[in-house]
Amino acid sequence: MKKRIFSGVQPSGNLHIGNYLGAIKNWVELQEQYDSIFCVVDLHAITVPQDPKVLRQKTIELAKLYLAAGIDPQKSKIFVQSHVPEHAELAWILNTITKVSELERMTQFKDKAGKQNREGVGMGLMDYPVLMAADIILYDTNLVPVGEDQTQHVEITRTLAERFNQKFGETFVVPEAFVTREGKRIMGLDDPTKKMSKSADSEYSYIALTDSEELIRKKIKKAVTDSGSEITYSEDRPAIRNLMNIYSLLGDQSISDIAAKYAGKGYADFKSDLADIVVESLRPFQERFNKLSDEQVLEILKDGAKRVRPLAAQKLSEVKQKLGFVV
Ligand code: AMP
């Protein structure tokens, strides 16, 4: 039996090369070896206010991005979270074995809640990791490919799965996070101390997968660099190190090869080549993206939901029996 992987992204903001290198690129490789399920997590997206029209459009767009990046609906199942109501139902049940203090400790919650006044923080934002745990354990997931920022949520998923198993008997597979080393944290182009983020204030922080060639070149030109002018890879040169990581991952060249190639050259040469690499690696992706129609994508998503729903329903029914619900 193949092992199962499950992952998801929220349909909000613009998907950028950090999401691609930290998450989706791995998915494309993993789908060859694993029984793969990829989700567009709209229930998670509404933990912060969303414009309904935009949410609808972003949901389709994100699925299109999955497909354009190389997720193959023949090999993998892709679907929209809200199409499978078992996710929300299991989340409720898991809430009853989750401690408030465990959720208050979550870094992402503290970050997101910290930006608002405490009185106004929504319950959904706090409960976000419990829904994520439900997503994962509904499907007997073995591995969860995500960027480093999500590993704490996979950790609490493990805790909840183990806790349920202990209280009610062996029910859930306890999953593990799967994080690749290099792509795990792509930093902002305008500030290499912060991760590249789709909710960044400035669009010069990220390169969106759908950015035009002109915009990509402009963003790379504007990217901050470190003092000095050498292309060397080290801890104390975070800006150039980040650009070298992007170069290495998208251009498929080792860091030491890149350092050798630019020895004695300045930032201008390096940046101009980096822009070529980013533009060229996104081109085939953008061509595929533009060819997909919304109707086609919606069809694929509905089919995906039909294929995963029986798995979710079976697991939830097992859970209900264990809890003593009359079924
Ligand atoms: P998010 O954009 O936060 O919904 O994240 C979607 C996926 O991309 C998650 O697996 C994240 O861990 C990953 N991710 C987001 N930002 C980055 C980044 N700057 N570098 C690497 N991975 C990232």
Ligand code: TRP
């Ligand atoms: N919280 C994840 C993120 O922001 C998205 C997500 C929701 C997810 N459910 C998941 C990722 C289940 C992996 C598995 O990136």
